[in-house]
Amino acid sequence: MIHPTDSVEHLAKRLGIGPSQVTEAEGKLAALGLIRSSPGGGWVAISPESAADELLGPAEQDILRKRIAMAATRARLHALTGDYLEARSMRSTRSNIEIIQGLHNVLAVIDDLARTATKSIDVFIPGTLSETGIRSAERLDLETLARGVMLRTMLQHSARKKPGAAQYAATITAAGAQVRSITSLPARLLIYDRNCAVLPLDPEVTGRGVALVRDPAVLSFVQRLFDHYWARALVFSEAEPDSGPAPTGVDREVLLLMASGKKNETIAHQLGMSVRSVSRIVSALLERLDADSRFQAGVRAAQNGWLS
CATH class of the missing domain: 1.10.10 (Arc Repressor Mutant, subunit A)
Structure with missing residues (x-):
């Protein structure tokens, strides 16, 4: 011993x-x-028990004090919920259009609108999202979908070639979102519960701020705009149509005029061709695009980037 x-x-x-x-x-x-x-x-x-009490006791007391302080702070913040909801309601009724400037303010408003949406969110995402933007959007989207809110997101076809954007689309689709893509989108757009839209102050300049729109007439137009693009877009998980290389020369001229709504007779007159030749080219284009109408052909040609 x-x-x-x-x-x-x-x-x-x-x-x-x-x-x-x-x-x-x-x-x-x-x-x-x-x-x-x-x-x-x-x-x-x-004894190990006595040593643990002496060694860890001060730390445990400090943790207990911090938990009590956190609980008290949380209770004070929750007590303000009623005032916040009342102020938010007053803000909504006081002005049909509200300007929000400053990145942090914009992000805070979007976060608030996403967390309080109860029915639906419709989104245009033109261009490509940054990695930070993808993480932020994915977090909010998953929380929103978990509450049973319907989410429809529109991306551009170019996003299919971006691994981050493609993974984002796959993740939210698996959680219940509907994701489609189209050749181009006019601007960033978010519509919450069909009663509040977020529009950029300047679509060409990032960071200028946003406008919160609650005016019924403007909202109705913006919603119809979204539905117009949505109806013409492709489901993101589906492969893009492969119609071969873009037409060139006379075929391209006929396609551009056809897409602008011109009849075969008008196209023939403008290009100095016979109506029969124009009809033959139009038929070939419809077949290449697997389209049943001139309108459908124009949509698919735009999706292929043939009209840009």
Whole structure:
């Protein structure tokens, strides 16, 4: 049996280890509070339970104080919910168009609208999202979908070639969102519950701010605009139609005039061709585009990027 007052050398000899190892072990045990120096020399062993209480007690008390402070702060903030909802309601009725400037303010408003939506959210996302934008949008979208809100998101065909955007589309689709794509979109657009739309102040300049629109007439137009693009878009998970290379020369001229609504007779007159030749080219274009009408052909030609 090892006596508490045994010297380092004595302990090392009894244990069959070096003195430095004994000193190192004593240091570790002392740091954990498992041994304490004795007034009579040597060490006194302390039970692990007592050592834990002495070592961790102050930290546990500090954590308890912080939890109490957090609970009190949370209660004070929750107590303001009624005032916030009343103020938000007053803001909505006071002005049909509200201008929001500053990136942090815009993000806060979008976050608030997404969290309080109860029925539907419709979104245009032109161009490509940054990695930060994808993470932010995905987080909000998944939270929204989990509450049973219907989400319809429109991307551009070019997003299919971006791994981040494609993964974002796959993730929210798996969670219940509907995602489609189209060749081009006019601007960033968000519509919440069909009663509030978020529009950029300047579609050409990022960061200028947004307008919150609640005017019924404007909302009706914006919703029809979204539905117009949605009806002509492709489901994002489907492959893009492959109609071969874009037409060139006379075929392209006929396509552009046909897409602008011109009749075969008018196209023939403008291009100095016979009506029969124009009809033959139009038929070939309809077949290439697998279209049943000139209008459908124009839509698919736009989706293929043939009209740009």
